[in-house]
Amino acid sequence: MAVVTLRNIIHSxxxxxxxxxxxxxxxxxLGAPIVAAAQVLIYLGAISVLILFAIMLTQAGDANLPTxxxxxxxIAIVVTLAxxxxxGWAVVQTDWGLAAEAVSANVDAIAIALFTDFALxxxxxxxxxxxAIIGAIYLARRPxxxxxxx
Amino acid sequence: xxxxxxxxxxxxxxxxxxxxxxxxRNAILMLISIELMFNAVNLSLxxxxxxxxxxxxxxxxxxxxxxxxxxxxxxxxLALVIAIIRTRQTSEVDQYSDLKE
Numbered sequence: 001m002a003v004v005t006l007r008n009i010i011h012s013x014x015x016x017x018x019x020x021x022x023x024x025x026x027x028x029x030l031g032a033p034i035v036a037a038a039q040v041l042i043y044l045g046a047i048s049v050l051i052l053f054a055i056m057l058t059q060a061g062d063a064n065l066p067t068x069x070x071x072x073x074x075i076a077i078v079v080t081l082a083x084x085x086x087x088g089w090a091v092v093q094t095d096w097g098l099a100a101e102a103v104s105a106n107v108d109a110i111a112i113a114l115f116t117d118f119a120l121x122x123x124x125x126x127x128x129x130x131x132a133i134i135g136a137i138y139l140a141r142r143p144x145x146x147x148x149x150x
Numbered sequence: 151x152x153x154x155x156x157x158x159x160x161x162x163x164x165x166x167x168x169x170x171x172x173x174x175r176n177a178i179l180m181l182i183s184i185e186l187m188f189n190a191v192n193l194s195l196x197x198x199x200x201x202x203x204x205x206x207x208x209x210x211x212x213x214x215x216x217x218x219x220x221x222x223x224x225x226x227x228l229a230l231v232i233a234i235i236r237t238r239q240t241s242e243v244d245q246y247s248d249l250k251e
Contacts, residue, residue: 019163023189026156030200032210035192047224048183052227054178058235058239062248071158076172084165091157096201113206114214125218132222139229 010127017048034107156197164190177231181224188220 020043108127114122163186170183192213199209 009179012179012182016185019186023193026159026193030156030196032196032200032213034214035196035210038214038217039192042221042230043185043189046221050224050228051178051182054232057232059179073173076169079172080165080169083168084161087161087164088158090221091154091161103184110207110210111215113208113211117206118211118215121215125215126212129218129222132226136229137228138223139233 010052013048013051013055016051017044020044020048034110153197157194160190160194160197161207163187163193177234178228181231184227185220185224188216192216199221 020039024036024039026043029032093145167183167186167190169188171180174180174183195209195213195216199213200209
């Protein structure tokens, strides 16, 4: 896909949003509507806006470089093809022997599982998000305000 | 198409993420590539959850948890990138070589 090859980073971000949207469609096809809804809310809503804001705040006209790539692009191509080849070969070779039809997971079962079997990871994740919010606020604070505060 | 189609799409998406992470010079685009890899893993989890249903829908629950962790990660990552860009005035990771000397 075009996300990693486009020169203009805003075009890359918009290609990423298209990719997330089509992934939400795939989740809906796979019978997981709650995951599709979360994909639309979190990725299309939150993360895309966050990335677009970051690009807007940081791109001060340095987008006209000769090339957007590193010198190590041949190594990257080799490693990428190796990963895709190995995993794709494993996927094709394995006889999955599963149901040919996707079984849809209903929302009730996911909610019950989330609050019974996975209650402890759920709480740990809420704590993690709290820590991430505090850390992001601390990192994004301007240093001048520190000096004024002292 | 069966599960193979979804798994191949997931593999390609992961490969694109790996390539973008290693080959691009922009710090924000490296974060975007990490998000692509997260999404590839999510897609394979949801595909396995649909075609090999576990007792308690563990695949879908794990996918939701990965999304939450990805949101936290991208928040902290973008805050770090913006802080670095504010002090260095560039978003190219090639030039973040102060610690080397």
